Amino acid sequence: MNYKTLIGLEIHAELLTNTKIFCSCKNEFGADVNTNCCPVCLGLPGSLPVLNKKVLEYAIMAGLAFNCNIARHTKMDRKNYFYPDLTKAYQISQYDIPLCENGFIQIEKEDKTTKNIRIRRIHIEEDTGKSLHDTSGDTLLDYNRSGVPLIEIVTEPDMNSPEEAYKFLEKLKEVLLFTGVSDVKMEQGSLRCDVNINVVREDGLKSNIVELKNLNSFKAAVKAMEYEIKRHIDLLESGQNTVRETRRWDDSENRTISMRSKETVQDYRYFPEPDIVNINISDEFIENVKKSLPELPDQKRERFIKEYMIPEYDAKILTSSKELSSYFEDIVKLFNEPKVVSNWIMTELLRRVNDEGITLSDLKFEKEDFADLLSAISQGKINNNAGKKVFRAMFETGKKPNEIIEQMGLVQLQDENEIKQIIISVLENNKQSIEDYKNGKQRAFGFLVGQIMKASQGKANPQIVNSMLKEIIDNM
Amino acid sequence: MDLHKMTIKQISEKIKNREITALELTEKMLEKAKEIEKKVDSFLCITEDVAIEQAKKVDKKIANGEKVSSLAGIPIAIKDNICTEGIKTTCASRMLENFIPPYNATVVEKLNKSGTVLIGKTNMDEFAMGSSTETSAFKKTKNPWDLNKVPGGSSGGSASSVAAGQVFCSLGSDTGGSVRQPAALTGIVGLKPTYGRVSRYGLIAFGSSLDQVGIFTKDVYDCALVLKEIAGKDDMDGTSSPIEVPDYTKFLDGNVKGIKIGIPKEYFAQGIDEDVKKAVLAGVEQLKELGAIVKEISLPHTKYAVATYYIIAPSEASSNLARFDGIRYGYRTKEFDSLDDLYIKSRSEGFGEEVKRRIVIGTYALSSGYYDAYYKKALQVRTLIKQDFEKAFEDVDVIIAPTVPNVAFNFGEKNQDPLSMYMEDVCTIPANMAGVPAISIPCGFKNSLPIGMQIIGKHFDEATVLKVAHAYESCGDFKDKRPNL
Amino acid sequence: MVDKSTIQNVAKLAKLEFREDEIDMIVKKLDNVLSYVKMLDEVNVDNVDITYNPIDLKNAFREDNVGKSLDREKVLQNAPDKEMGCFKVPKVLD
Ligand SMILES: [Mg+2]
């Protein structure tokens, strides 16, 4: 029988504020242990939280980018539980009135049709500290991360395959990056994703929902989901069912492992946080956030196609990051042939950037240099092949393109007399090829062009070579 | 007059006129405080070194001709649930027996700037839970008027230290009456300001939506002086109010002509001692003679206040006290075989009985299945109690009622039945529920024990409360009465 | 009204433990309080808002400016156990 998969996601993203959510300690990854701590984030007796306004702005920005309704009256709540990384033994979070509700993210499926994945809510809350382990197995606590602002994004179970979940996550990540709300680095833990998954058989039989945690990458998430779908179906087929539980993905064993049963539901004893007064969000506040909202990837993609007349394929790649899209637009401003710029970026530039594992901000040459190179090619000063050589040198040394062209002697040979001399001397040494060409062998012509280019050390203008060669042979 | 029986105003004059140096005063007061301490046990620790250092600083300033505040050089005490940097702050609990805060509460910062001299940290009910100071893990504080009686609580040590003349002023905290009730029982002035008037930053939380730092002094003028110094918006406390702080002493002109006083009939109902009622009403009569207008009013939801309080305060406390888990600070059990064992043993051994009982009540009221019936319901009834006050204050400027149903009681008298102890706060709890300011001032004696009159005001209208209190105090007979120790 | 097992569950949530005789005492005292609190049943609270802060204050925010943190020595000054700049607890089992 057929099965339908239901996947819902719960994502925690750290916000890129300067300071923590309730105190003025630095929000910083990788500092010395327990150096970004104060009475507030340590939960010392007597300390009180004061909400960072930027956290509201960023969370609303994410909410707007994901098409959510923004609450006008909201509050913070306490979620009570004991854990060593939670300094107050309660997390200040939001319970019944989340800041953002009822949004969606549009994904594109394999068959190119689109689908909306509903977002149930986005709320703000504080992160916990970090547990480390010493050699004897004891737990050591570093509270630098305690109080770092988070948004928790909860979707409806609208994804029907791991691929859809993957696309959703990619899209979510892209938008969070574009808005500058989070740096979404899974390996640093600034983006964390939990999965709720189960399957429904066509006759209505359902497996119990299982929660998957400790997913360290999108790939791990996909693998874990694939593994679970098979496990759920196998169990149902054999007349059994899954247990309501939390499982984690084990990368080395390539399987999910049970962490704890969900039979005994945690009682978090949520109640309104009395230390934080009511939050009222005005139209004006939301308007200001809206104004500061940058162009989102989808909008940018469409604009690129229209404004620069480039294919959708190009537009997609060029808008895959904020950095790349503005790099493209900056070059086009200097050299107004968008398709040429796009080709060069997608092939020569991105290949080298990816090979080297660097970012655009690490490039040794200036944008002006790139534009100068493209102008030199289009003006025929050098040919395309020489251009690639120049580009490589620019990439490696950061030298100006004209300097490289001079040094490498790559200036294109345009002088018709000089080219004619070369053609004549090549033809004298290749009489057989002239015969072949005249007998209808087109390949012989190409061979001759290659010989001429070689004789000119690659500098002859290929168009001139082509037309002149044809003319000379035809007149022979 | 003996130095230790003077008020801040009187002693401050002497310091400014250079009749006495701050150091001389401090040394004399330390000596006196230690002598009296043998009888009353107000303090959990006496901070002699700190006091001397602070006094010297004040003297240096005066010698340099710098302007100093009216509180400069004044010996004070602070309740041991208010954080003092580098000085143990225990909440009178084994849990925090060795806790040394790395920071000062905002009120402590402010007083330090004013040049006060810290004589010591005062005894209290453990984590401020109680009305007699008997739940302290360390000692019993006695009522200076009768050493066999309790001083009230939870700020019993702060109250007795002022009443006995060990210091001129002390800070306490008031969640359900913990400043006003001991002030009444020890015959001094005790003010609970409006919620949000004084920063709570550094006050170790009990019931976060009810707690407020309060002031004990010998008279109303001193109280006004101190309030001016500690009140105001604090960036570290998001629940503190930006409303401007006036110079409260300017309102103490004795003129109450035309001021409307409401007498809530619910506060004079059964359960209130007849002599207490009489004394309070006699006080009201005196204000009437001064030109105040008196009318009977009703605060119909008063009878639900205690029930509401005994859900809200323990609920908030159960959450506030969860951080005491033996990991970052505070008591950790000696032997444990797992993390959970560490949690459970540390907390069970570190907290006293009353504290644990309230944590259980609060945890129960917040747990799933009970939240709506208890916690949510209590927060709704709280709204009605608050609305009672709002309605009443449309017609009157202040409300006058007894502070406590009776006078000081014997040690052990109310320990067995928690409800009888809770009833100590029946007249004081409503003001915490509504967040309004209220003061207790002495208005009589019964069996040589002081009786307290409570004056309740509108949100942020401490000025009128102090004005009325001062007018009464000036014409009454109780201002200069001091216990003989 | 309240039974022992309820109290035991609540104690577990609050990370407390009680001896048998203590439990009996707590059951009794909690019953006492709960029967007193029962008087709230007679109050009609339909359409009444909750009050979790008694004064009408809204939107108390801070700006996103970095301030001073504590020196690590002070961070750890009250720690019952510490190691390598961190607070130390027995192994956390998940
Ligand atoms: Mg969360």
Ligand SMILES: [Zn+2]
């Ligand atoms: Zn901090």
